[in-house]
Amino acid sequence: MEVSFALTGKDYVIVAADTTAARSIVKMKTDQDKIKILSPHLLMAYSGEPGDTLQFAEYVERNIRLYQIRNLYALSPSAAASWIRRSLAESLRSRNSYAVNLLVGGFDTTTQEPHLYWIDYLGTMTEIPFGAHGYGSYFALSLLDRYHDPDASLEEGLATLKRCIDEVSKRLVVSPDRYKVKVVDKDGVREVEL
Amino acid sequence: MEYNGGSVVAMVGKDCVAIACDLRLGNQALGVSSNFPKIFPITDRIYLGMSGLATDLETLRERFRFRVNMYTIKEEREIEPQTFAHLVSSTLYEHRFGPYFIEPVIAGLSKTPSGDLKPFIAAADLIGCLNFAKDFVVSGTASAKIYGLAEALWEPDLEPEDLFETISQTLMNAVDRDAFSGWGCLVHVLTKDKVITRTLKSRMD
Amino acid sequence: MFDVQSVAHQGPQSRQFNPYTENGGTILAIAGADFSVIAGDTRQSEGYSIQTRYAPKVFQLTDKAVLAVNGFSADGKMFVKKVKQRLEWYRHAHAKDMPIRSIARLIQTMLYSRRFFPYYVYNILGGIEDDGTGSVYSFDPVGSYEREACRAAGAAQSLVQPFLDNQVYYKNQTAGQDESFPTHLPLPSVLKLVVDAFTSATERHIEVGDGLEIYVVLKRDSTAIQSMEGVQEVTTSEEGQRVFYIRRELKKD
Numbered sequence: 001m002e003v004s005f006a007l008t009g010k011d012y013v014i015v016a017a018d019t020t021a022a023r024s025i026v027k028m029k030t031d032q033d034k035i036k037i038l039s040p041h042l043l044m045a046y047s048g049e050p051g052d053t054l055q056f057a058e059y060v061e062r063n064i065r066l067y068q069i070r071n072l073y074a075l076s077p078s079a080a081a082s083w084i085r086r087s088l089a090e091s092l093r094s095r096n097s098y099a100v101n102l103l104v105g106g107f108d109t110t111t112q113e114p115h116l117y118w119i120d121y122l123g124t125m126t127e128i129p130f131g132a133h134g135y136g137s138y139f140a141l142s143l144l145d146r147y148h149d150p151d152a153s154l155e156e157g158l159a160t161l162k163r164c165i166d167e168v169s170k171r172l173v174v175s176p177d178r179y180k181v182k183v184v185d186k187d188g189v190r191e192v193e194l
Numbered sequence: 195m196e197y198n199g200g201s202v203v204a205m206v207g208k209d210c211v212a213i214a215c216d217l218r219l220g221n222q223a224l225g226v227s228s229n230f231p232k233i234f235p236i237t238d239r240i241y242l243g244m245s246g247l248a249t250d251l252e253t254l255r256e257r258f259r260f261r262v263n264m265y266t267i268k269e270e271r272e273i274e275p276q277t278f279a280h281l282v283s284s285t286l287y288e289h290r291f292g293p294y295f296i297e298p299v300i301a302g303l304s305k306t307p308s309g310d311l312k313p314f315i316a317a318a319d320l321i322g323c324l325n326f327a328k329d330f331v332v333s334g335t336a337s338a339k340i341y342g343l344a345e346a347l348w349e350p351d352l353e354p355e356d357l358f359e360t361i362s363q364t365l366m367n368a369v370d371r372d373a374f375s376g377w378g379c380l381v382h383v384l385t386k387d388k389v390i391t392r393t394l395k396s397r398m399d
Numbered sequence: 400m401f402d403v404q405s406v407a408h409q410g411p412q413s414r415q416f417n418p419y420t421e422n423g424g425t426i427l428a429i430a431g432a433d434f435s436v437i438a439g440d441t442r443q444s445e446g447y448s449i450q451t452r453y454a455p456k457v458f459q460l461t462d463k464a465v466l467a468v469n470g471f472s473a474d475g476k477m478f479v480k481k482v483k484q485r486l487e488w489y490r491h492a493h494a495k496d497m498p499i500r501s502i503a504r505l506i507q508t509m510l511y512s513r514r515f516f517p518y519y520v521y522n523i524l525g526g527i528e529d530d531g532t533g534s535v536y537s538f539d540p541v542g543s544y545e546r547e548a549c550r551a552a553g554a555a556q557s558l559v560q561p562f563l564d565n566q567v568y569y570k571n572q573t574a575g576q577d578e579s580f581p582t583h584l585p586l587p588s589v590l591k592l593v594v595d596a597f598t599s600a601t602e603r604h605i606e607v608g609d610g611l612e613i614y615v616v617l618k619r620d621s622t623a624i625q626s627m628e629g630v631q632e633v634t635t636s637e638e639g640q641r642v643f644y645i646r647r648e649l650k651k652d
Contacts, residue, residue, distance in 0.1 A: 089253050093292070118226060123249035124198065126219050126227040137224065342558025343565065345599035363572070367565040371557070396571065 001174050002047040003136030004034065005164050006103040006116050007148060008129050009157035012185035013105035013114045016161055017045040018176030033180055038064045039074035040188050042106040044084070047133050048121055049099035056091075056098040060084055077106030081117040081125060089123030097121070101133040107184050114185070132164075135172055140164040154183065162194060195246050195295065197222060199374030200232050201334030202243035203365055204301040204315045205348060207357035210385040211313040213241045213301035214365045216336075217393075218377035219248055228377040228398070236262055237272045238389075239311070240302035241382055242282070245334030246320065247295035254296055257285060275302030275314040279324055286322030293320045297333035303384055311386050336375040339368035358383050358390065366396050419471050419519045420445055423606030425553035426456055426467035427596060428525040428535040429567060432583035433618035435533035437465040437525035438593045439553075440601070440649060441610035443472055452609035452651065460486055461496040462636030464526035465614045466506075469553035470540070471519035478518045482506060496636075499526040503536040503544055510542035517541050521552040527640050531618045533583070548583070555600035555607045562599065566592050586615070586624060594647060601649045608652070613645040 004017040021029035035045045036057050042064070046057045063083070068074045075083065081104045091097045102119040118124075118131040130144040131137075147160045161181065169175045181192050199220045204213040219230035233243040234255055242258065244251045261281060265273050273281070279300050286294060298318050303311040317331035318324050325331060330348055332340040343364040352360055362381055369375040379394040426439040439456035442449060457467045458479050466482065468475035485505060489497045497505070503524055510518060522538040537550040549567045551559035564570040569580040584592075593613055601608040617624060619639030624630065633642040 085249075085252065086256070089249050092249065120221070120249075122247070123252065124219070124221075124247075125252060126230050126248075128227050128229075131226065141224075338557040339561045341603045342555065342560075342599060343562050345558070345602050346562050346595050347565075363565060366571040367561045370564065370570065371561040 001172065001176070002034075002134045003132070003168055003172075003176055004045040004047050004103055004134060005132045005136060005140050005161060006045060006105050006130065007144060007157060007160065008105075008114045008116050008150060009152045009154060010150070011107070011112070011114055012154055012157065012183055013043065013107065013116050014154075014157050014161055014181065014183050015043045015045045015103055015105045016165070016179050016181040017047065019178045019180050020176045021050070023050070030178055035180055035182050036061050037182070037189050038080060039068060039106075041074065041109055041184055042077060042080055042104070043182050043184050043189060044105075045103040045133075046100055048101050052098045053100050056087075056100045060087065076108050076110065077104065077115040077117070078108070078127075080104065080106065081115075081119065085119055085123050085125040088119065088121060092121070092123055103131055103133060105184055107186060109186070112186065136164070136168050139167045139171055143167055154185075158192065158194065165194070195297075196335055196374055198246075198248040199335050199372075200230075200245040200248075201332070201336040201340060201365070201369055201372065201375040202232055202245045202299045203330060203332045203340050203344065203361060203368075204243065204299045204317070205330040205344070205352075205357060205361050205364075206313045206315055206328065207383075208351040208353055209311065209313065210354045210357055210383055211301040211303060211315055212357045212361040212381065212383045213243050213299065214361045214379055214381040215243050215245070216334075216365065216369045216375040216377065216379050218375055220374060223373070225377060231380050233380060233382060236278060237302075239384060240273070240275050240278055240300065241384065242278075243299040243301070243333070244296045245299075246297055250294040250296045254285070254294055254298075258282070261285065275300060275304045275316075278302070279316040279318075279326075283318055283322035283324050286318060286320065290321050295320055299331050299333050301382075301384065303386070334375060336368045336372035339371050340364060343368050354383050354385050354390065358392070362394055366394060370397050419474075421470065421519075422450070422472040423554045424456055424469055425551065425555040425559060425597070425600055425604070425607050426469045426521070426523050427549075427551045427559060427563075427593060428467060428523045428537075429549040429563070429584070429589045429593065430525065430533040430535040430547075431586055431589055433527070433531055433533055433621045434586055434589075435465070435525040435527060435535060435616045436586070436589050436593055436613060437467050437523065437535075437616070438597065438611060438613040439467045439469065440597060440607050441612060442606065442608050444606050447605075449609075455612060457612050457614055458483075459614065459633065459642060460502065461526075462634055462638065462642065463496065463616055463640040464499050464502050464524065465616055465642070467523045467525070467552075469521045469523075474518040475520045478509070478520055478522075481509065485509070498529050499524070499534055499536075500528065500546075502526075503546070506536075506538060507542040507544050510538060510540065514541055523550055523552055525614070526616050527618050533616070533618070551596070555604040558600050558603060559596045562596055563592070590615075590645070597647075597649060608649045611647040611649050613647070615643040615645065617641045617643065
C-alpha cells in the first residue's frame with residue numbers, strides 16, 4: 001500500500017514517499033525512489049497505477065528539463081505544477097489516461113518562498129501547507145492538522161514527519177517499512193535520512 | 195458533484211451584486227484543502243464562480259481566461275456580463291455529450307446605454323442552460339439549503355453592507371448543514387466604485 | 400397470445416410489491432419557554448401528482464401534546480391512530496393524560512417494535528412538559544429520538560432546518576456589546592418564523608404548499624398569545640393548558 005507525505009516549513013518543503021514496489025501481494029523491491037527531482041528547486045512524489053507512474057513522471061521530468069534547456073531558466077513551482085496538472089487533465093479525457101497522484105514541492109527562488117501542490121489523477125490541484133496521498137492520508141492529515149507549523153525549523157518539520165510515519169507503521173495493516181525523504185530549500189534539493 | 199464538494203451563491207442588491215463560495219476541497223468524505231476558492235475575477239466587474247468537479251473547475255478557468263483575453267484583443271474592449279454568460283454557456287454546450295461537471299454562477303455589473311452600471315447575475319447547469327434570475331442564483335452540494343435560506347433572508351434593493359450580511363448568513367448557515375461544503379467562506383461584493391472582498395471564518399467540521 | 404412455452408424460455412422473473420411510497424410535505428416545530436408551536440403544510444402528493452390540497456399532518460393527541468407526522472401518509476395515519484389508542488388506554492388506567500416525555504418514549508417503543516418493517520414516517524412531537532416548559536421531540540422512522548428547541552422534517556427539511564439554525568439558535572450570529580441572544584423566542588416571533596419558513600419552502604419546493612396548519616400549545620397562565628388574525632382556540636384543559644389552531648393559505652402552484 002503506497003504512502004506519500006509532504007509538508008512545508010520555514011523556507012523549505014519536505015517530501016517523503018515509501019520505497020516499496022509491489023505486484024499484487026508480493027513486494028518486488030524495497031528501495032525504489034518515487035520522488036523525482038524535476039529541477040534544481042523542484043520535487044515530485046508520484047504514486048498510483050504501476051507503469052503509469054514512472055511513464056508519466058519521466059514524461060514530466062523530460063519536459064521540465066526541455067523547458068530549462070530552451071529558456072535557460074527553470075519553471076517556477078507554480079508554473080510547473082500548472083503544466084503538470086494540465087497534462088493530467090488532458091490525459092483524463094483521452095482514450096487511455098494516466099492514473100497518477102502527485103505531490104509537487106518546490107522553492108520559488110524569485111520570491112524565496114516554499115510551495116507545495118496536491119494533485120490527483122483527475123487533474124485536481126490545490127496549494128496546501130501539508131498533504132498526503134494513499135492510505136497514509138487517513139492517518140497523517142489529522143496529525144498534521146495538530147502538529148504542523150508553517151514556521152517550523154527543518155528539524156521540527158522532520159520530527160513532525162516522523163510522527164506521521166510512526167503512526168502509519170503502528171496503525172496501517174500493511175505498512176511500508178522504508179521511506180525516502182527529500183528536502184527542497186534555497187540551497188536546492190537533497191535527500192535526508194530520518 | 196459530491197466528489198469534491200463545494201457551493202456558490204450570487205445575489206442582486208441595490209446597484210451592487212454579491213457572490214460567495216465555500217473554501218473546502220475534498221476527496222469524497224476526506225477533506226484535502228481548506229483554502230480552495232471557487233470564484234475568479236474575469237474583468238474588473240465580472241466574477242465567475244464554479245462548483246462541481248475540481249479538475250474541470252481549473253480547466254474551465256484556464257479556458258475562460260484564454261477566451262476572454264482573445265475577445266478583449268479582437269474587440270478592443272472589455273467583455274460585458276451578458277456576453278460572458280453566453281460565452282460560458284456555449285463553452286459548456288460544446289461538450290453536450292461529454293460535459294465538464296461544473297455548474298457556473300456569474301455575477302457582474304453591466305453597462306446600460308446611458309452609461310450606468312446595472313447588477314447582473316446568471317447561473318447555468320453543466321451543459322450551459324442559462325438562468326438569468328432577478329434575485330439570486332445558487333449552485334453546488336448545498337444548493338437546496340442555500341435556496342431555503344436565500345428565499346427567507348433575501349429582499350430587494352439591499353445596500354452593499356446589508357447584501358454582504360445577507361449572502362454571508364445565507365451561505366454560512368447552508369454549508370454548516372452540508373457535509374461536502376464549508377471549511378470557511380469567501381465573499382465578494384461588487385459596487386460601482388469598488389469590490390469588497392472578505393474571507394469568513396466558519397465551522398471547521 | 401400468451402405462450403407458456405416462450406415464457407419458460409425467458410428464464411426466471413421476479414416481481415416485488417413495494418409497500419412504501421413518499422407523500423411529500425413538510426412539518427416543523429419550535430419550543431418556547433412556556434409554549435410549543437407545531438406546524439405542517441396540507442399538500443399531499445405522489446410523484447408529480449397532487450392527491451389532495453388538504454390532508455392534515457398535525458394532530459392533537461392530548462390537551463398538551465400535538466404530533467406532526469410526515470413521510471408515507473398511510474403509515475402516518477395508522478401510526479397516529481395507534482398512538483391515540485394507547486393514550487386512551489392510559490387515560491382509562493390512570494385517569495389522567497400521559498406526560499409528554501412519556502408519550503415520546505411510547506412513540507420510540509412503538510416505532511422500534513417495527514424495526515424490520517418500519518412505519519415510513521418522521522415524527523415531531525410538541526407540547527408542554529410537566530414542569531411547564533415548552534418542548535419538542537423529534538424522531539426518525541425507527542424510533543431514535545431527542546428533545547430539542549426546534550426541528551424541521553420532510554421534503555423541505557434541507558431548506559428549512561438551516562434557516563431555523565440561524566433564526567432560532569442564532570448560529571453564525573454574534574451578539575453585540577453588552578447584548579445576548581434569548582434562549583427562548585417569544586410566541587409572535589416564533590409564529591412569524593414558522594410562516595416565513597413555509598412560504599419560503601413553498602416557493603422553492605414543489606411538494607410543499609396549498610395550506611398551513613399551526614398548533615400552539617400554551618402553558619396555563621401564559622400570556623404569550625396575542626389577538627392574532629385567524630386564531631382559533633381548540634381546547635382548554637382543567638390543568639389550564641390551552642391549545643390554539645391557526646390556518647394560513649400557501650401558494651397552490
